[in-house]
Amino acid sequence: MIRPRTVTDGQVTEVVRATLETRPKSATRWSARSTAAHAGSSQTTVSKICRAFGLKPHRSESWFTTAFDAVFADNGTAAIPTPPQSPRTNAFAERWIRTARTECTDRLLITGERHVRTVLTTYAEHYNAGWPHRSLDLRAPDDDPNGVPLPAATVGRKQVLGGLLNEYHAMSPRVPHHPQETSSSAA
Known part of the structure; x- marks a missing residue:
């Protein structure tokens, strides 16, 4: 026997809208408890709605919250979020950052922004x-x-x-320099 639905469309709409479009006032991301208090539902209802729609508010990237957007805007830097459901985009950025840190900035004493x-x-x-x-x-x-x-004789x-870093490139082979011998007429 199928149980009748107890969650209203308004509750579903409010949970989905709150999770995707807004941020909580006192935290950096939504939890089941804060979403339930905001939507007027139980934590179990919020968890079921999130599961049904594939929402994961607790796993949203909150390293840089909306408070940082204002800092970036004041600095003249545009905050470009990675597209949802595209882990490769984030992987490329993280790989470049890791490479730049391990190969470059971790080996230098940085003295300022200009440096x-x-x-x-x-x-x-x-x-x-x-x-x-x-x-x-x-x-x-x-x-x-x-x-x-082409294979190079000289690198x-x-x-x-x-x-700190070395770049290697192929060079054309060097022609050996031999001074021309002069023939002596004394013989």
């Missing part, structure tokens, strides 16, 4: 032009995709960020 901007700009240029990527068959993103790498090294 960190200079270091990260230089590192981004190195990452896109001089760093081989496995997914690109050991080419840098800025490399010509139609170019054929050149360019130091980046004062020797």
